[in-house]
Amino acid sequence: MDWFPLWNSLRIAGISTLLSFFSGILLAYYVAKTPRIVKGVLDCLFTLPMVLPPTVVGFFLLRTIGAKGPIGAPLLRWFDLRLTMVWFSAIFATAIVTFPLMYRTARGAFEAFDENLAFAGQTLGLSNRYVFWRIRIPCCRQGILAGTVLAFARALGEYGATSMVAGYIPGRTATIATSVYQLWREGNDALAYRWVLINLAISFVVLVAVNLLEKRYRENKPARARAAKEPVC
Amino acid sequence: MKKAFALLLALLMTAALLTACAEPAATVADLPEPALLVTDEVPEPEPEAEPVELIVFAAASMTEAMNEIAALYKDVAPDVTIVYNFDSSGTLKTQIEEGAECDLFISAGQKQMNQLDISADAAVNTDGLDFVLAGSRFDLVRNKVVMIVPEGTDLGITAFADVLGEGVRLIALGNSDVPAGQYAEEVYTSLGLWEELVASGKVSYGSNVKEVLEQVASAAVDCGVVYSTDAATASGVTVAAEAPEGSHGPIVYPAAVLNISKNQAAAEAFAEFLRSDACAAVFESIGFSIPERQNR
Numbered sequence: 404m405d406w407f408p409l410w411n412s413l414r415i416a417g418i419s420t421l422l423s424f425f426s427g428i429l430l431a432y433y434v435a436k437t438p439r440i441v442k443g444v445l446d447c448l449f450t451l452p453m454v455l456p457p458t459v460v461g462f463f464l465l466r467t468i469g470a471k472g473p474i475g476a477p478l479l480r481w482f483d484l485r486l487t488m489v490w491f492s493a494i495f496a497t498a499i500v501t502f503p504l505m506y507r508t509a510r511g512a513f514e515a516f517d518e519n520l521a522f523a524g525q526t527l528g529l530s531n532r533y534v535f536w537r538i539r540i541p542c543c544r545q546g547i548l549a550g551t552v553l554a555f556a557r558a559l560g561e562y563g564a565t566s567m568v569a570g571y572i573p574g575r576t577a578t579i580a581t582s583v584y585q586l587w588r589e590g591n592d593a594l595a596y597r598w599v600l601i602n603l604a605i606s607f608v609v610l611v612a613v614n615l616l617e618k619r620y621r622e623n624k625p626a627r628a629r630a631a632k633e634p635v636c
Numbered sequence: 637m638k639k640a641f642a643l644l645l646a647l648l649m650t651a652a653l654l655t656a657c658a659e660p661a662a663t664v665a666d667l668p669e670p671a672l673l674v675t676d677e678v679p680e681p682e683p684e685a686e687p688v689e690l691i692v693f694a695a696a697s698m699t700e701a702m703n704e705i706a707a708l709y710k711d712v713a714p715d716v717t718i719v720y721n722f723d724s725s726g727t728l729k730t731q732i733e734e735g736a737e738c739d740l741f742i743s744a745g746q747k748q749m750n751q752l753d754i755s756a757d758a759a760v761n762t763d764g765l766d767f768v769l770a771g772s773r774f775d776l777v778r779n780k781v782v783m784i785v786p787e788g789t790d791l792g793i794t795a796f797a798d799v800l801g802e803g804v805r806l807i808a809l810g811n812s813d814v815p816a817g818q819y820a821e822e823v824y825t826s827l828g829l830w831e832e833l834v835a836s837g838k839v840s841y842g843s844n845v846k847e848v849l850e851q852v853a854s855a856a857v858d859c860g861v862v863y864s865t866d867a868a869t870a871s872g873v874t875v876a877a878e879a880p881e882g883s884h885g886p887i888v889y890p891a892a893v894l895n896i897s898k899n900q901a902a903a904e905a906f907a908e909f910l911r912s913d914a915c916a917a918v919f920e921s922i923g924f925s926i927p928e929r930q931n932r
Contacts, residue, residue: 465854470854470855471854471855487856488840570841570851571842572806573839573841574837584843585843588726588727588811588813588843589811589812589813
């Protein structure tokens with residue numbers, strides 16, 4: 404059995420989750436500090452990919468990074484670098500689609516953060532970076548973790564934009580989602596079922612792991628926080 | 637304020653509902669009955685005499701031709717509206733099998749039609765499906781497959797075999813459920829290159845021939861195999877090579893009225909129209925060829 408789709412799906416989901424994680428958190432932090440109108444506009448812009456149908460996202464991507472697009476054409480001409488129909492094309496699609504999930508949950512977590520803790524840290528002379536990574540983030544851990552899981556799950560299940568931008572090249576750009584579609588189209592139900600079960604298994608494992616993490620965190624919160632010199636929030 | 641808004645909304649919705657229900661009465665009143673040319677075949681006898689809507693499932697490669705023909709048919713039978721569903725023949729066959737409403741089916745390959753025809757070989761019609769109206773099946777047009785490249789590129793592709801060369805990174809083909817993909821496979825098998833091509837990892841599979849066409853036109857791939865009719869009607873592609881003689885079976889598009897059709901007479905009338913000279917002219921202008929007239 405060709406296991407490539409599994410490896411490809413996991414690496415695409417992993418990389419795009421990583422990208423969304425950092426960009427989502429940082430942007431959520433900065434947007435939370437902007438004035439109201441700017442915040443509203445930026446919010447709309449950053450949440451847009453979540454609301455758009457994946458095929459619309461795929462269409463925009465194709466017209467932009469495709470071989471004849473404003474970004475794709477120069478890269479192809481000068482560096483012989485193709486952005487579509489290669490294994491990392493799907494990362495563009497999934498990163499764009501998962502970013503809003505990370506962004507929104509992180510924003511929600513940051514908005515719920517008690518600013519007094521940050522102020523207290525500042526009165527103690529702690530740097531902004533310390534306040535961010537050692538006070539703010541640990542307190543918003545739940546929201547950020549939830550956002551990460553959602554982003555990973557969404558990236559794993561992304562089909563529409565991926566199929567448009569990366570196509571289906573067995574051994575190169577096939578993901579679990581596109582493979583199941585192709586196998587169904589070819590009438591190979593047995594193999595399609597196998598991939599469906601594999602996908603279910605992965606999703607199940609991820610969710611169970613996250614649940615366990617959450618449970619452990621909640622149970623030992625005060626003691627662990629004190630031991631790690633983090634705020635109890 | 638809130639109450640007034642809610643009341644306004646309710647009034648608007650009721651108004652919308654009433655206008656929607658009022659329409660059929662308006663259209664029935666101005667149907668010009670005696671002026672129709674196909675009077676004996678359109679199901680007029682029904683007391684409400686609503687305009688007929690024919691649902692035609694046709695292979696994606698027929699898009700341009702069928703749209704032109706629908707415009708022509710509007711003059712012949714003004715009360716018949718044709719609704720199209722264009723997609724790969726394999727997808728359409730599956731949709732019919734899963735219960736989609738359809739009056740007429742035009743496939744790009746005999747295989748998909750055979751899979752719905754109870755009178756076809758049981759080896760092909762493995763599920764014993766019976767959707768084709770007996771006696772209504774006929775061969776509509778013929779086509780050819782060609783190799784196309786994005787316009788303006790020059791990778792030196794002059795024959796189907798050139799795909800395996802160094803300069804070609806990706807070739808787009810229809811998947812095995814798409815007739816265009818099946819014909820491409822036949823061509824490469826007859827050249828003895830199919831296994832090698834599949835193993836090379838250069839093939840990108842599309843779910844219908846228009847997707848393959850789009851990928852070539854947008855230069856996402858280096859070349860692709862589509863029908864000559866697609867190459868002729870699309871912009872942004874040039875034909876690089878034609879399929880060698882005898883490398884694939886004749887590409888014949890069968891058409892048939894389905895026995896699940898709710899407008900059988902209208903569907904048969906349309907099928908009859910498809911075999912007329914007016915339609916033959918449209919097909920030939922796009923690049924199809926007309927098979928010899930068979931016993932009708």
